[in-house]
Amino acid sequence: MKKFNDMYIGEQGELFGNSWAINEGFKSLQEKLDELIPCEGSVEFARSKNKNLEKFRVAQNLIYDLFNNGLINRGSHFRQFFGFGVYTRGGISQNYFQQLEKTLEPIMTDIMLKAAKEQFSSKEEVNV
Numbered sequence: 001m002k003k004f005n006d007m008y009i010g011e012q013g014e015l016f017g018n019s020w021a022i023n024e025g026f027k028s029l030q031e032k033l034d035e036l037i038p039c040e041g042s043v044e045f046a047r048s049k050n051k052n053l054e055k056f057r058v059a060q061n062l063i064y065d066l067f068n069n070g071l072i073n074r075g076s077h078f079r080q081f082f083g084f085g086v087y088t089r090g091g092i093s094q095n096y097f098q099q100l101e102k103t104l105e106p107i108m109t110d111i112m113l114k115a116a117k118e119q120f121s122s123k124e125e126v127n128v
Contacts, residue, residue, distance in 0.1 A: 020067050021104035026112055033115055034060075049118075056115040059108060066100065067092075082107065 022030050037043060037057045046054035062081055065074045070088035079085040086100065 019101075021063050021101050021108045022112075023105055023109050026109060029112055029116055033112060033119065036119060052111070052115040052118040056111050059111050063104060063108065067097070 019027075033053065033056055036053060037060075043050045043054045043057060058081065062074055062078045065071055066078060066086060066088075070092060071078055071086060072088075075085070075088075082104070092100070
């Protein structure tokens with residue numbers, strides 16, 4: 001009998017991991033959405049036809065600031081956006097880092113899927 005920790009090791013193991021709250025199984029979708037985001041500023045029509053893409057852009061920026069800078073720049077915005085605060089004074093332990101990744105992954109997956117539905121027509125095939 002396999003141990004629980006070994007359950008995702010093997011051919012499909014990469015589909016169940018996550019990196020900075022992005023499920024590895026959705027990495028290609030993330031890359032396709034990233035191509036639609038400008039280098040600076042909001043996406044065009046951020047309050048109408050591209051509001052889910054804009055939400056994805058903001059979420060990515062907040063998660064980047066969390067894992068790269070410890071929310072030095074956007075702590076209050078993170079709390080407002082995700083609905084919970086993160087204590088980062090003194091740094092983030094590896095265990096807390098992994099806990100945050102697991103907590104944020106389903107939220108980011110939902111945001112990505114909504115952005116993908118908004119951006120890609122039903123006729124257009126998106127290989128995830």
